[in-house]
Amino acid sequence: MLAFMAALAAGIGGLVLLAVSGWFLTGAALAAGSGAAAIAAFNYLIPSAAIRGLAVLRTAARYGERLWSHEAALQALAELRGTLFTRLAHADSRNAPDLASGDASAKLIGDIAALEDLVVRRPGIPAAAGTVLAGLAAVALAGWLAALTYIAVIVLLLALLAVLPQRLSTAPAAEAAAATAALRRMLVDYAAARSEIITYGLAPRVTALLVAEADRIDTAQRRLARIEAAGGGLLIAGSALAAAATLLASTASTPITALAVLAASASVEAVAAIARTASREAAVAEGIARLRVLLALPAFEAPSPAVTAVPPDAAQTVGLGTATFAPGSRIALTGESGSGKTRVLEALAGMRVPAHDLTLDGRPLAMLPAAAIRTQVAIAPQEPMLLAGSVADNLRLARPGIDAEAMERALRTAQLWERIARMPQGLDTVLSEDGGVLSGGERKRLAIARALLAERPWLLLDEPTEGLDAGTEEALVGALRNWLGVHGTGLIIASHRAAPLGLADVEVAVAAIPRAAG
Known part of the structure; x- marks a missing residue:
């Protein structure tokens, strides 16, 4: 006016x-x-x-x-x-x-x-x-x-x-x-x-x-x-x-x-x-x-603080075809390259339309809203995306209220703390969109730390040790085993390397999971 x-x-x-x-x-x-x-x-x-x-x-x-x-x-x-x-x-x-x-x-x-x-x-x-x-x-x-x-x-x-x-x-x-x-x-x-x-x-x-x-x-x-x-x-x-x-x-x-x-x-x-x-x-x-x-996208409604942290008794079962796995289970997806392991993990994370028969708490995954799926799973993808911000900014994406002490614990588990601590600004070191000074393996481990900080009932890992030397791989697998045991977190992992597959108690061949109807 x-x-x-x-x-x-x-x-x-x-x-x-x-x-x-x-x-x-x-x-x-x-x-x-x-x-x-x-x-x-x-x-x-x-x-x-x-x-x-x-x-x-x-x-x-x-x-x-x-x-x-x-x-x-x-x-x-x-x-x-x-x-x-x-x-x-x-x-x-x-x-x-x-x-x-x-x-x-x-x-x-x-x-x-x-x-x-x-x-x-x-x-x-x-x-x-x-x-x-x-x-x-x-x-x-x-x-x-x-x-x-x-x-x-x-x-x-x-x-x-x-x-x-x-x-x-x-x-x-x-x-x-x-x-x-x-x-x-x-x-x-x-x-x-x-x-x-x-x-x-x-x-x-x-x-x-x-x-x-x-x-x-x-x-x-x-x-x-x-x-x-x-x-x-x-x-x-x-x-x-x-x-x-x-x-x-x-x-x-x-x-x-x-x-x-x-x-x-x-x-x-x-x-x-x-x-x-x-x-x-x-x-x-x-x-x-x-x-x-x-x-045309729907308006975003901020979730209440209650859904950002899922209590243990709210953890839900995961169904891979006819097999149902209780919270805390540790599953390895197996299959040749191109068989669809990454597709299954991304579908379980709500990132893609399921191509297989997957359920959460007995309900078909495709019928669930993405917000309901996100409360149950955290994923460290094969090719993680990082923000053009600080290390801490990238870790805070996991959930609100994360302090420096929690970040350090997660980074130690991911075998990345010593690298971050040596940086002049530590957690405040600014990264570019592609990770800046971090190597490919370090970016992957930063994504693992971020997934751990989400504290969701299920942790999804896609080739978590790809590009790592044998010593770092052994240390990462051992730290993850300890983390899973302490927190009771369920695990679904896909890897071509034997060491990380040792975290799982059961193997499921992707080829054995029925394809989704339609």
Whole structure:
């Protein structure tokens, strides 16, 4: 509302300023040409004071419009980004949109940024309508014919500016949005593969691909800029036409005619706000269309503190086909590479749609909400993902309220504490998205520590010792055996190495688990 009032004040103030200036200058010129008596009778104090006041009002109002409209836009878009990120982060991964990190980045950054123009310009549209009405009132002082002519010019101009730019910009706006999303995705993917790109000398080829995508964006944006420039040219022509039509149709005195002509010309500036909004409508519509996949996700409701820690008596049984395992059981999934061991673990963690007959507390896993599954299991995946934050930040993902002492215990169990303790900032050492200074085996062990800190009834481990030397592997397996015994945690593990499989009491061949119906 404040932005609208400021925009209205700026528009009408600018129009009245120009109109009064025209009347004042014309009246002063006529008085000067009529002799000393006319000059003495001409009151220049009041109009000159009004001109000064209107100039100050217009400047202050435009500043207020920029301030309040951008403040509203920044707050609204920040809230929207947070809301959509929360929905995406907490969505059931079994049916959530499969977005690569580059796609998610493009939607949460680029597509939402396209909406900023809509939010910023929204107060200007009704304010522009008010300014046009004020212009009509000023032009009407020159006679009814001048007013009708003015209305015809404005209606024609609005029709052209509302239809042509939007139709012409639809295709380049879609092209620019798609190319921007593709470039973000490529940058994320190539950044993750930078070691291979350098090793195999692929940098020139990758650079050429990125440049080609950037050129595609530039081409689309140039087309949009030309369309917007054409709209600006149309506005200039419309301003001249409105002024000329008012001048020819006026039946008033010369000073009033000058007032009406300048008011008609100035009101076209208000139409520019509507024109710019129309010319960028296609880009906004494209951004909204790309965001629909996130807007369709269910709203996130924070769980009560009671569900973050599961008491022992709330632990549930796990069913693998016809076999049912009580809480605290230790199971090894066996099978050749590609047999589906990782698929089973990820399904048990609620990360994927089950391809096998899996149950939790006797209920088919596919029928359970992801939130119910998460209370029972914690997983250390084969390829763990880390946050671009500190070691402690990555560990706190497990559950709220974890203190440094608990982190140390988990890291000692994962055979990673000595490595973290040697770092200058210890637990506060900042890692990048891919683990930064940590090796592949260290990232895996950090994920194991995080899974232990979750304190869920079932621990899922996928190739937990892959890449470790024999000594570290032996120490990790021994520490995990002790942890499982102390906490009574159930274990489901998949590994191609014999040592970690020794943690299990029973083996289940993935090939023996029936496939899920449908």
